[in-house]
Amino acid sequence: MDLYGWIIYNGYLKGNKFLDFAQWIQKAAAKQHIQTNIYQNNHLLSFFSSDSMTLLHTKQTELPHFVVFTDKDIYLAKQLEFLGVRVFNSAQTIALSDDKIATYQTLAANGLPIPRTVVAPKAFQQTDDINVDDYRDIANQLGLPMIVKEAFGSFGEQVHLVSTEKELFAKIQELHGKPFMLQEFISSSYGTDIRLHVVGDAVVASMKRQSSNDFRANVTAGGTMQKYHPTKQETDLAIASAKAIGADFAGVDLLFGENKEPIVCEINSNAHIRNMYNCTGINVADFIMNDIRKKLK
Ligand SMILES: Nc1ncnc2c1ncn2[C@@H]1O[C@H](COP(=O)(O)OP(=O)(O)O)[C@@H](O)[C@H]1O
Ligand SMILES: [Mg+2]
Numbered sequence: 001m002d003l004y005g006w007i008i009y010n011g012y013l014k015g016n017k018f019l020d021f022a023q024w025i026q027k028a029a030a031k032q033h034i035q036t037n038i039y040q041n042n043h044l045l046s047f048f049s050s051d052s053m054t055l056l057h058t059k060q061t062e063l064p065h066f067v068v069f070t071d072k073d074i075y076l077a078k079q080l081e082f083l084g085v086r087v088f089n090s091a092q093t094i095a096l097s098d099d100k101i102a103t104y105q106t107l108a109a110n111g112l113p114i115p116r117t118v119v120a121p122k123a124f125q126q127t128d129d130i131n132v133d134d135y136r137d138i139a140n141q142l143g144l145p146m147i148v149k150e151a152f153g154s155f156g157e158q159v160h161l162v163s164t165e166k167e168l169f170a171k172i173q174e175l176h177g178k179p180f181m182l183q184e185f186i187s188s189s190y191g192t193d194i195r196l197h198v199v200g201d202a203v204v205a206s207m208k209r210q211s212s213n214d215f216r217a218n219v220t221a222g223g224t225m226q227k228y229h230p231t232k233q234e235t236d237l238a239i240a241s242a243k244a245i246g247a248d249f250a251g252v253d254l255l256f257g258e259n260k261e262p263i264v265c266e267i268n269s270n271a272h273i274r275n276m277y278n279c280t281g282i283n284v285a286d287f288i289m290n291d292i293r294k295k296l297k
C-alpha cells in the first residue's frame with residue numbers, strides 16, 4: 001500500500017514560517033516516495049452533527065493515511081482522529097504542549113525535573129482586580145527574582161522576569177483573566193538553554209542557544225545558536241519528556257541547574273526544523289518521515 005499523507009499548517013498566521021515547515025516535511029516525504037498534499041487549516045472545516053462527522057469539501061474516500069500537523073488547531077486534529085486518521089503529533093500532545101501549565105503539570109506527575117511552579121488561580125476577566133495578598137506566600141516560597149509566565153506564548157514574548165514584589169504584583173494585575181504561572185527563576189541558566197530535537201525514541205539533533213543581553217535564550221530575543229552535544233542525562237530527560245506528553249516528535253528545551261543538571265523549560269510539539277538545519281546540518285524532517293513510516297507499518 002502506498003502511503004498518502006496531508007500536512008496541515010495555519011492559514012491565518014502571517015509570514016511563511018509554518019508553510020516553510022510544511023514544505024520541508026513534504027520534501028522529506030517525497031524523498032521516501034510518500035505522496036503528500038499541504039493544506040491550510042482554514043480550508044478543512046470540521047463539521048459535526050448527531051449523525052455525521054466530516055470535513056467539509058472533502059470526501060471520506062480522499063482522507064489520507066496520516067497527517068503531519070504543524071499547526072495548533074486542536075479541534076481540527078481531534079476531528080481527523082475521530083475520522084480515523086493518525087495525526088502526528090496527536091491532538092492530545094498538541095494540547096499538552098501548547099499549554100505550558102499543562103506541560104509542567106504532566107512532567108511533574110512523571111517525576112521529571114522542572115522549575116518549581118505555582119499556578120495562578122483561575123480568575124475571570126470581567127471580575128474585579130484580584131487581591132495580590134493571595135500571592136504573598138508564593139512570592140516568599142519561590143523567591144525573587146521570579147519568572148511570571150503565561151500558559152500560552154512563544155518567542156519568549158509571554159515570559160517575564162520580575163525582581164521586586166512591586167513588579168510581581170503589577171504583572172499579576174496586568175495578566176488578570178489570562179492563565180499564567182509563577183515560577184522559580186533558574187538563574188544559573190541566565191540567557192541560555194539547549195534544544196534537543198526528539199524523534200521517536202531518540203534525540204536526532206541538538207543546539208545551544210545563548211543571549212548576551214536578555215534572560216531569555218530565544219533566537220527571536222537575540223539568542224545565537226551553536227551545535228551542541230548533549231550528555232546522556234540530557235538526552236534521557238529529553239526523550240522522557242517527549243514521551244510524557246505522548247509526542248512523536250518535539251523540540252525539548254532544557255535549562256541548566258546550579259550543578260549543570262538539566263531542567264525542562266518547555267516542549268514544542270511543532271518545533272521549527274530550519275533553524276536546527278542551519279545550525280547543525282541535520283534535517284529533522286527526514287527523521288520525522290522515517291518514524292511515521294515505521295509507525296504506520
Ligand atoms: N524558569 C526559568 N528560569 C530561567 N530562565 C527561564 C525560565 N523559564 C524560561 N526561561 C527563559 O526564557 C526563555 C523563554 O521561555 P519559554 O518557557 O521557553 O517560552 P517560549 O515558548 O516563549 O519560548 C527560555 O528559553 C529561557 O531562556
Ligand atoms: Mg522556548
